[in-house]
Amino acid sequence: xRYGYYPGCSLERSAAAYHQSAxxxxxxxxxxxxxxxxxxCCGATEYFSINLLPAYALVARNLxxxxxxxxxxxxxAPCSACFLNLTKTDRYMMESSKLAADVNEALAAGGLHxxxxxxxxxxxLEVIVNxxxxxxxxxxxxxxxxxxxxxxxxxxxxxxxxxxxxxxxPEHPTALDKLMRVLGAExxxxxxxxxxxxxxxxxxxxxxxxxxxxxxxxxxxxYEADVIVTVCPMCQLNLDAYQPNVxxxxxxxxxxxxxYFTQLMGLAFGASPIELGIGxxxxxxxxxLDKIGVALPLTEAPRRPxxxxxxxxxxxxxxx
Amino acid sequence: MTAxxxxxxxxxxxxxxxxxTPGESHLERCIQCGTCGGSCPSGADMEHTPRGLFALINAGxxxxxxxxxxxxxxxxxxxxxxxxxxxxxxxxxMYTLKRMAIDxxxxxxxxxxDAPEFSKTFIDFVESNGRSFELGLATxxxxxxxxxxxxxxxPMAVGMLRRGRMDLVPTRIKGIKQLQAILKRAKExxxxx
Numbered sequence: 001x002r003y004g005y006y007p008g009c010s011l012e013r014s015a016a017a018y019h020q021s022a023x024x025x026x027x028x029x030x031x032x033x034x035x036x037x038x039x040x041c042c043g044a045t046e047y048f049s050i051n052l053l054p055a056y057a058l059v060a061r062n063l064x065x066x067x068x069x070x071x072x073x074x075x076x077a078p079c080s081a082c083f084l085n086l087t088k089t090d091r092y093m094m095e096s097s098k099l100a101a102d103v104n105e106a107l108a109a110g111g112l113h114x115x116x117x118x119x120x121x122x123x124x125l126e127v128i129v130n131x132x133x134x135x136x137x138x139x140x141x142x143x144x145x146x147x148x149x150x151x152x153x154x155x156x157x158x159x160x161x162x163x164x165x166x167x168x169x170p171e172h173p174t175a176l177d178k179l180m181r182v183l184g185a186e187x188x189x190x191x192x193x194x195x196x197x198x199x200x201x202x203x204x205x206x207x208x209x210x211x212x213x214x215x216x217x218x219x220x221x222x223y224e225a226d227v228i229v230t231v232c233p234m235c236q237l238n239l240d241a242y243q244p245n246v247x248x249x250x251x252x253x254x255x256x257x258x259x260y261f262t263q264l265m266g267l268a269f270g271a272s273p274i275e276l277g278i279g280x281x282x283x284x285x286x287x288x289l290d291k292i293g294v295a296l297p298l299t300e301a302p303r304r305p306x307x308x309x310x311x312x313x314x315x316x317x318x319x320x
Numbered sequence: 321m322t323a324x325x326x327x328x329x330x331x332x333x334x335x336x337x338x339x340x341t342p343g344e345s346h347l348e349r350c351i352q353c354g355t356c357g358g359s360c361p362s363g364a365d366m367e368h369t370p371r372g373l374f375a376l377i378n379a380g381x382x383x384x385x386x387x388x389x390x391x392x393x394x395x396x397x398x399x400x401x402x403x404x405x406x407x408x409x410x411x412x413x414m415y416t417l418k419r420m421a422i423d424x425x426x427x428x429x430x431x432x433x434d435a436p437e438f439s440k441t442f443i444d445f446v447e448s449n450g451r452s453f454e455l456g457l458a459t460x461x462x463x464x465x466x467x468x469x470x471x472x473x474x475p476m477a478v479g480m481l482r483r484g485r486m487d488l489v490p491t492r493i494k495g496i497k498q499l500q501a502i503l504k505r506a507k508e509x510x511x512x513x
Contacts, residue, residue: 009452014485038494040450045396046439047446049418052342053510054503058446061502092342099342102509109505110498160398161411170402196361196397203461204435208365208393241476241485280483 001131004066004075004119005033008082008233009041015079015233017277021262022078022124024276028140028269029132034071036062042085045200056099057106059089063121064107064114078124078262080157080232081199086121087164123158125231125261126167129175134182142270144184148292150264151190151225151256152176153216155197155235170194176261180229183268188223192216197238210249213238217246217254226288228258236260241282257285267294333380341409341416349406350374356400356410366390370400370410373417386424391417392432434465447503450493455486 011019026033039062047055063086066075077083093100093116100116107113128137153176160170168175171194177187192215201209216239220228230236240258247253258281266276267289273296278285286296331339338347350371357369368376368390376385394414401411418436421427427436441461445453455477462473480486493499 012451012491013487014454014480016485040493040495040499041446041452043446044442044452046442048415049436049439050422050443051507051510052340052415052419054506056342057502057506058499061499095343103506105509106502106506110495110502112498112502156397156399161401170398196395196399198361199395199397200438201362201393201395203438204392204432205365208362212361212395241479245472245476280485282479282483 002032002072004071005035006039006062006075006077006082008079010079010233014237017280018078018233018260018262020277021260021266024271025262025265033076036065037069039065042082044081053102056089056103059085060103060107060114061112063090063119064112066119067114074120074122076122076124076127080155081234083121083123084157090116090121091163121164125176129179134178138182141183141268143268145264145268145292146184148185149188149224149226150180150185151188151220151228152180152193153228153230153235154194155232158231159194183264188225190219190223192219197235199234202238202242210246213242213246214250217256220256221254225256226291228256229261229264230258231261243283255283257281257283257288259285333382334377337377337416341412345413346406346408347413350408351406353405355403359399359403361397362393362395366393386421386426389432392435437465445490449490450496450499451491453490455488456490
């Protein structure tokens with residue numbers, strides 16, 4: 001199975017672990033993901049707020065490249081925001097001939113043209129669940145995640161609003177739950193599974209963003225999840241990197257690691273945590289990995305021991 | 321009213337918002353049921369819920385609508401959109417209101433006045449490189465607009481760098497000239513819209 005691949009900016013760096021683990025997993029599953037040459041940013045949630053036509057043109061350049069490079073008529077996006085923007089642009093260009101004409105006039109300035117409906121954009125989870133299937137995934141499991149309590153977190157854009165077609169229930173999705181069960185994990189009830197992580201609100205209003213993150217962490221903690229599993233780099237960043245800030249803000253002490261679904265798949269397939277980019281989280285994943293007998297070597301040099309609290313603020317010599 | 325009579329008068333605010341929203345927004349169908357506000361994860365912090373905002377749009381209260389922080393506090397989660405019994409494309413309408421607020425200069429008075437600056441800074445990096453650049457974005461945005469918060473953001477930024485999760489320099493695509501030509505043409509075409 002061969003597909004075009006649109007990693008998106010996050011997977012280049014902040015979510016490199018997602019890219020790394022996705023590559024490991026698709027190789028095991030016999031999926032060939034070929035990266036679109038010279039793709040550009042999808043504009044995230046920012047460009048549509050500023051200027052409509054350039055926002056569509058920005059996304060459409062990627063669709064045109066995918067169409068012209070002839071890798072496949074299917075394009076896989078692992079980031080939910082990229083997935084949304086790509087499917088949204090294709091859908092609205094199909095619905096509105098005026099928009100399609102305007103976008104194509106803009107693309108023509110760069111020698112490109114996109115025929116709406118040519119490229120079918122799909123999320124990585126959906127491809128694994130529908131094209132590979134649960135049975136084929138189960139057949140690859142060599143180290144089942146027995147005893148690991150997982151909160152399957154979908155976030156918004158993979159299930160809503162469904163510009164690329166409805167693949168799971170927009171409010172009560174189950175695909176990721178089933179996939180995690182196939183890996184041997186115990187999937188906890190997680191009523192907020194499709195609620196928003198706050199997106200870019202951490203940059204706009206911390207009060208608003210932190211409350212949204214707190215609700216999700218509390219919900220996962222209430223159901224005693226060992227780990228939250230995500231399908232989106234924005235969700236991972238908000239729940240993981242801001243978890244210490246949220247704790248500080250509300251006086252809470254959540255320590256729930258947040259991993260990508262591809263990382264848990266990789267572990268169940270027997271890959272090492274390092275191969276899967278595990279260890280780049282802010283919230284330590286080791287207590288969760290201990291439960292399934294996976295040891296994560298320390299990647300950083302051990303820090304200097306903390307000074308006792310009662311110590312006087314005196315400089316001290318390093319011991320030779 | 322005949323078609324000529326409709327064409328003769330100036331469009332209402334509602335008609336303007338509908339015209340500037342791509343596809344069929346169905347905004348005129350709102351029955352004020354409030355499902356949108358009840359579904360909104362950031363609704364409690366909005367000066368107006370989406371339902372309230374749509375009532376104001378219908379009443380033609382342009383300034384009040386475009387000064388509201390509500391569109392800027394929309395997190396694009398699409399809960400309201402999938403729940404709306406009238407199939408109104410609420411998230412898209414919120415994007416339209418953001419663009420109108422910027423065009424008419426109202427957003428500067430909103431409590432969410434930093435939001436458009438964040439979007440613009442993000443887009444500046446995309447327009448010059450073809451890719452987003454988190455460190456540049458964080459530095460430019462926080463230092464320019466929220467210097468006090470910038471201090472609080474430092475541990476997080478350092479954590480990102482230490483874990484290899486943030487680049488020190490932006491990545492530029494090969495076809496940046498091509499992309500810029502496309503965006504320039506799109507801006508000329510999009511002009512008033």
